[in-house]
Amino acid sequence: MAGHSKWANIKHKKAAQDAKRGKIFTRLIKEITVSARMGGGDPNSNPRLRLAVDKAYEHNMPKDNVERAIKRGSGDLEGVDYEEIRYEGYGIGGAAVLVDCMTDNRVRTVADVRHAFTKYGGNLGTDGSVAFLFKHCGQLLFAPGTDEDKLMEAALDAGAEDIIVNDDRSIEVITAPYEFVAIKEALEKAGFKAELGEVTMKPASETTLAGDDATRMQKLLDALENIDDVQEVYTTAMMDE
Numbered sequence: 001m002a003g004h005s006k007w008a009n010i011k012h013k014k015a016a017q018d019a020k021r022g023k024i025f026t027r028l029i030k031e032i033t034v035s036a037r038m039g040g041g042d043p044n045s046n047p048r049l050r051l052a053v054d055k056a057y058e059h060n061m062p063k064d065n066v067e068r069a070i071k072r073g074s075g076d077l078e079g080v081d082y083e084e085i086r087y088e089g090y091g092i093g094g095a096a097v098l099v100d101c102m103t104d105n106r107v108r109t110v111a112d113v114r115h116a117f118t119k120y121g122g123n124l125g126t127d128g129s130v131a132f133l134f135k136h137c138g139q140l141l142f143a144p145g146t147d148e149d150k151l152m153e154a155a156l157d158a159g160a161e162d163i164i165v166n167d168d169r170s171i172e173v174i175t176a177p178y179e180f181v182a183i184k185e186a187l188e189k190a191g192f193k194a195e196l197g198e199v200t201m202k203p204a205s206e207t208t209l210a211g212d213d214a215t216r217m218q219k220l221l222d223a224l225e226n227i228d229d230v231q232e233v234y235t236t237a238m239m240d241e
Contacts, residue, residue, distance in 0.1 A: 027231050028056045029069045030102045034082050036073025047178035051199055054181055080104050087113050088130045091122040092217040095207040095237035096130035103229040112227045120220035133236055134201035137161070138180025140187065140194040144169040151192050158186035174202070203236040210240035 031052040039046035043053050049070070056066050072079030085106060087099040097117075103109040117124045142151060148171060152163050155173045160183055162174040175183045177199050184197050209217050217237050224233045 024059055025056075025061055025065070026228075027102075028052060028059065028061060029065065030082055031231065032056060032066060032069035033073040033079060034084060034102060036070045037075075041070045041074035041076075050181060051178070055198075085109060086127075086131070087124060088127065089117050089122055089124040090130070091117075091120075091220050091235060091237060092213045093207055093209055093237070095209065095217060095235055096133045096203070097122065097220075097224070097237075098131060098134060098201055098232075098234040099224055099230055100232045100234075101227075101229045102231050105229075109227075109229040112229065113224065116220065116223040116227065120223050121216055122220050130236075133204055134234060135204060136177050136199075137202050138175035138177055138183065138199050139197070139202055140173040140175070140180075140184060141196045142171040142173070142192060143195050146171055146192065150190075151187075154187055154190040154192060155183070158183045158190075201232075201234040203234070205236065206238040207236050208238045208240055214239040 032049065035046060035049040035052050039048055041049070043050040053066055053070075057063075068077060071077040082102040082104055083106060085101045085103060087101065087110070089097045089099070091097050099113055101109050101113070114124045116122075148165060148169075151171055151173070155163050159179060160173045160175050162172075164172040164174065166172065173183070173187070173194075180197070180199050184194065187194070214237075217235075218239060221233055221235060221237075224230055
């Protein structure tokens with residue numbers, strides 16, 4: 001399958017994540033805490049917690065921080081009780097937006113999310129209005145120039161759901177959400193290290209934006225990302241570089 005050009009967009013996203021490393025730690029601690037609360041404190045029997053812990057170590061979070069977050073989630077330490085909420089809406093050009101939050105104050109969070117949508121030209125929608133446009137999956141992205149045949153063979157052997165070669169010759173390997181870690185490790189053993197790897201909400205189709213529309217959409221996404229209670233922002237928008 002061929003898809004839109006992705007490479008510049010992915011590099012931009014990665015640079016933005018690296019620039020917000022302090023905030024990433026806060027988000028990861030929340031995710032670890034909630035995952036441990038919902039599925040128990042053992043990463044070996046809790047796939048969601050395993051993903052969160054692996055991501056924390058990937059971002060060089062100290063082990064003590066990880067263990068404290070697990071203990072707070074499993075009830076061994078006192079901590080804030082976070083609630084998971086997903087908001088759905090539309091951005092520039094009708095592009096769909098999903099906003100995943102963890103909060104201890106639902107009223108504050110919805111006010112902040114609604115304000116960002118309104119200020120930057122979007123609209124907050126109702127539950128279910130755009131979620132069907134996304135698929136929960138693991139995504140591994142490999143740089144243009146990667147040996148397509150060998151990567152495809154290794155990915156299929158590892159149990160990947162799909163392999164997508166984009167127009168810019170970057171390659172995406174799509175996995176089931178909780179098979180992501182095992183497939184990522186299998187591909188690394190085969191000599192393939194992804195430039196970006198995450199469990200995400202992948203859009204089924206994309207809305208390409210250019211010029212002023214792309215700039216306005218990026219401002220909306222940045223505003224949502226900067227809200228303290230926001231964990232992840234997903235969109236069908238593809239910014240044309």
